Amino acid sequence: MSAGDFFYPRKMGMIILLGLEEVMGVNGVDALLQLAPLEEFSRQSLQAGKEQAIPFQKVGLLQSTLEQAYGPRGGRGLALRAGRACFKYGLREYGSLLGITETAFRLLPLPAKLFTGARVFADLFNRHTDQKVRVEEKDFKIFWHIDRCPLCWERKADEPICHLAVGLLQEALYWVSGGKVFHVEETACIARGDPACVILMDQTPLS
Ligand SMILES: [Zn+2]
Known part of the structure; x- marks a missing residue:
């Protein structure tokens, strides 16, 4: 497989577009999208295509264009907020597949609920996209390892840059816990030369 062979499905593109439009x-x-240019993420293009998928390279370009247009800090803030906004559109699209609205899940104690939620969520990416995710639980923390990451695809950076994923996971934890806020931080990034992008999530809420 060449680098160009990895894709997000069109549905995932639409979720990102809606999240961005919201912020x-x-x-x-x-x-x-004109600045990038990124015709692939336009509403017309997403709605018109039937089997059309979005190459990882374009997802990476979307994030780098945000930073180019708004500066590293502004771009980071927008990507975090867009990531948080994406969650509800993702739930609308994939919620029934997740099974996390079921009673048995709701009755789990919070740390188990968070870890189970993370595993189910990782599975969704693994089964429906070319993004590869592994989750691990250690010392009251969840480690979300992205072994193949579209967000920093073909990018180089001094610091972790997969902000959209951080925002998405923040909102997922908020939703799963019924309104609690958790520390979420990207601690490693392929763009920086690390073997995987790693997002650390505390299982103990801040509030
Ligand atoms: Zn990444």
């Missing part, structure tokens, strides 16, 4: 507005997103 930047339709015009802001249009301007961003």
Whole structure:
């Protein structure tokens, strides 16, 4: 397989587009897509295509264009917020597959609920996209290892840059815990030369 052979499904592209539109507005997103240029993420293109999928390279380009347009800090803030906004669109699209609305899941104690939720969520990426995720639980923390990551695909950076994933996981924890806030931080990134992108999530809430 060559680098160009990895994809997000069109549905995932639409979820990212809706998340971005929520934080930047339709015009802001249009301007961003023209700047890149990233026709693949436009509403017309996403709605028109039947089997069309989005190459990882374009997902990486979307994040780097955000930083180019708004500066590293501004781009990071927007990506985090867009990631959080994406969660509910993802739930709408894939929620029935996750099974985490079931009673047995709801009755689990919080740390087990968070870890089970993370495993089920990782499975969704593994089965429905070319992104590869492993989850591990250690010392009251969950480690979300992204072994193949679209967000920093073909990018180089001094610091971790997969902010969209951090925002998405923050919101997932908030939702699963029924409104609690947790420390979530990306501690390793392929763009920095690490073997995987790693997002650490505390299982003990901040509030
Ligand atoms: Zn990454």
